Amino acid sequence: MHLTPDQIGTYREQGYLAVRNVFTADEVRELQRVTDEFVERSRGVAEHTDVFDLEPGxxxxxxxxxxxxxxxRQxxxxDRALRNEAVLTPVRQLVGDGVRFQNTKLNLKSPEFGSPVEWHQDWAFYPHTNDDVLAVGIAVDDMLLENGCLMVVPGSHRGPVLDHHQDGVFAGAVPPGGFVEQAVPIELHAGDISIHHARLLHGSAPNRSQRPRRFLLFEYAAADAWPLxxxxxxxxxxxxxxxxxxxATPRLEPVPVRIPLPKHARAGSIYEVQSALAESAFG
Known part of the structure; x- marks a missing residue:
């Protein structure tokens, strides 16, 4: 699936896109079924593992x-979704013909629960030698305001890298400020994708609905973007x-960088890192 010139322009200016109907109904059903199987398997663990990160309760x-x-890897x-040409084609249009994935994760929000993700810039976690770095999110379920869809601050990727430290350690989030009033939701239906720049400020509220919200996230970078x-x-x-x-020749660009150090004792997933915060922006 190719992006139009208008879509590419919107991404450059606003820092994000929603792209509709990227995954077929059959592909969505498979992702939902497999995800249900992993939720079922998680019954057998009582604490975080190298596969499962668990909600409180x-x-x-x-x-x-x-x-x-x-x-x-699971x-x-x-893995097929990570390598799907319908995803890689727009990624190549945005970062160039050489593409490397940075990491992958599947974030789940249980009905009437689901931890928030505090306001942050992905770039704060993994700065690179240039910022042709982005995240693609695949909606495994419909993702609307009521069940905690992604919220973004348009254009914030063109601004500074904010300080994600608290009490001298990296806490993986920034305190809420005036930017919250500028935030907009990226509402998706199952099979749609979102694309957001690594420097875009974003977060998401708890799931306050009775429906699950599963979001498969792949972080991609230009092949000549090297992690710092x-x-x-x-x-x-x-x-x-x-x-x-x-x-072996990283492309160096004059991009703003903050290093995510020192780490605090609860380093791990973003949820564990953000647990260092004194107060949640989402109540």
Whole structure:
């Protein structure tokens, strides 16, 4: 699926897009079925693992899976979605012909629960040598205001990198400010995708509905964008290359950078990192 010139212009100016009907009904049903299976499997764990990140209150009787870590490693359906040409085509239009994935995750919000994600810029977690870095979110379910859809601040990707520290440690979020009044929702139906720039300020509220909200997130970067922290090593770095050729020459651009250090004792998923915050922006 190719983006139109208007869509590309909107992404450059506003920092985000919603693209409709990227995944077929059959592909959506498979993602829903596989995700249901992982929620069922989470009944068998009582604490976070290298696969499951659990909501507070999770029990075997009432499973509340908050995140499936590295889903592309957990099931072929997620890996196929990561490599789906309907996703990679617009990504290449936005970051260039060489594409590497940064990481993958599946965020879930249980009905009438579902942890919020506090206001943050992805760039604060993983700055690179240039900012041709973005996230693609696949709506496994309808994602509306009532069940905690993604909220973004248009144009914020062209501004500064905000301080995501609190009490001297990286807390993975910024306190709410006047930008909240400028935030807009990205409402999606199952099978739609969102695309947002790594420097775009965004967050999401708890799920206040009776319907689940599952959001499959893939973070992609230009092949010549090199991470400034947590470099995985040459072989693993290039194992993430989906399009184009490896390069030992990073492209350097004058982009604003803050380093996400020092880490606090509860480093882990974004939910654990943000647990250092004294107060939630979403109550």
């Amino acid at each position: 999770h029990t075997a009787a009432e499973p509340r899976l908050r995140r499936l870590k590295a889903p592309h 099931h072929p359906a997620y 922290v947590d470099f995985p090593g040459w072989e693993q770095f290039n194992d993430r290359l989906l399009c184009g050729d490896p390069t």
